[in-house]
Amino acid sequence: MFSLTKKTIDKLLNSGFADEFDNDLNQKHVVVFSYLVFAISCFSMLVFFFLRQMPFMGIFSLGCLISALIGFRSNCLGDFGRAQLLIPIAKIIQITILSLFYFGASSSFHWVFVNVILYAVVVFRVDQAFSKYLIVVSSTVLFFVCEFLTLKDLYLTAEDQGFVEIITFFSVSFYFSVVVNLVMSRLKSVNRHLRTLAEKDELTGLSNRRKVLADAVNIFADSVINRESCVFAIVDLDHFKKINDTYGHEAGDLVLAQVANMMCSVIRPQDEIGRYGGEEFIVIMRDTNLKQAEGVVERIRQSVEDMLIETEQGIIIPVTISAGLASITSSVSRYEEILAQADKGLYIAKRNGRNRVFVQSDY
Numbered sequence: 001m002f003s004l005t006k007k008t009i010d011k012l013l014n015s016g017f018a019d020e021f022d023n024d025l026n027q028k029h030v031v032v033f034s035y036l037v038f039a040i041s042c043f044s045m046l047v048f049f050f051l052r053q054m055p056f057m058g059i060f061s062l063g064c065l066i067s068a069l070i071g072f073r074s075n076c077l078g079d080f081g082r083a084q085l086l087i088p089i090a091k092i093i094q095i096t097i098l099s100l101f102y103f104g105a106s107s108s109f110h111w112v113f114v115n116v117i118l119y120a121v122v123v124f125r126v127d128q129a130f131s132k133y134l135i136v137v138s139s140t141v142l143f144f145v146c147e148f149l150t151l152k153d154l155y156l157t158a159e160d161q162g163f164v165e166i167i168t169f170f171s172v173s174f175y176f177s178v179v180v181n182l183v184m185s186r187l188k189s190v191n192r193h194l195r196t197l198a199e200k201d202e203l204t205g206l207s208n209r210r211k212v213l214a215d216a217v218n219i220f221a222d223s224v225i226n227r228e229s230c231v232f233a234i235v236d237l238d239h240f241k242k243i244n245d246t247y248g249h250e251a252g253d254l255v256l257a258q259v260a261n262m263m264c265s266v267i268r269p270q271d272e273i274g275r276y277g278g279e280e281f282i283v284i285m286r287d288t289n290l291k292q293a294e295g296v297v298e299r300i301r302q303s304v305e306d307m308l309i310e311t312e313q314g315i316i317i318p319v320t321i322s323a324g325l326a327s328i329t330s331s332v333s334r335y336e337e338i339l340a341q342a343d344k345g346l347y348i349a350k351r352n353g354r355n356r357v358f359v360q361s362d363y
Ligand SMILES: Nc1nc2c(ncn2[C@@H]2O[C@H](COP(=O)(O)OP(=O)(O)OP(=O)(O)O)[C@@H](O)[C@H]2O)c(=O)[nH]1
Pocket: 203, 236, 237, 238, 239, 240, 241, 242, 244, 248, 249, 250, 251, 252, 253, 256, 277, 278, 279, 350, 354
């Protein structure tokens, strides 16, 4: 029930926004949410005033409700400037008319408009003339309406005033708590998204160098503490420069992405893989001895060799890989030492003719 409500609210707040992680989204969400609250409050007032047989106030509330829906629609259609401008104007009008009925013209509340007029004159630039004159004219009209209109007979009763006070207090508290919650949860999800972007290699979709090395540190430490065997493999595409030179850089990118995809599908669920740089990848196999790891990497090698990678022009690119493997031993105290050993193994695999796996077992 709660998750359904949250989903519906999320859907409403996101309506009209293509990019979920747009920078301005917090601001736009707050504007949409403000319109929703505004619309609900206008609707409640509409019902309240019609029940009290105060048609003038009822019609005024209907006008406010329509302006809330127009603003909501503008925001959803992407006209954020208009949506942001409309809501303060509509709210100012609503509060002023309500204050007339609530406190009467003698409250001098309407002198706030003098401030608003000065603000609009000073702040809006020449290219925002429409906004400027809209605010100046509407504020001036409202000022004089408040100054000269006498509505003594229509003031709310003391009982109604108490009711309105309670409703206002809870509405305002609810509004601010939801806005704060909205902004915080948006920030959290944007942070999560940024972290994923910072840890992912864009071309292959694998963990990038920073992430896979961070994983390497953790897995190495866990393996040492638990006295488990752990194997690191460095995998490198053979003659990749030639692939780039022969088929073009785009075809090279395609090869990298497809080989990465294939490696992901061949490794076991508990293994980690990441792009070390260029055409080099790291596979980390926890709780695995060298023999088992050799089996995994040999499977990768065979699968890559069997791949049919086809360019847009229909050319098949033959691809092979070489790999070096090394595992934790009692003499190793840092993960970099295993990586260095795996790199040595890779060098030997290349020297011995490529398209092969070399296991560094004798150090
Ligand atoms: N298309 C593409 N090429 C890349 C990328 N990153 C690195 N390279 C290229 O990969 C090539 C690597 O070349 P080398 O280091 O000489 O290695 P190799 O040709 O694979 O030779 P061996 O490793 O000895 O088999 C270089 O030409 C880089 O420009 C990339 O993201 N996309």
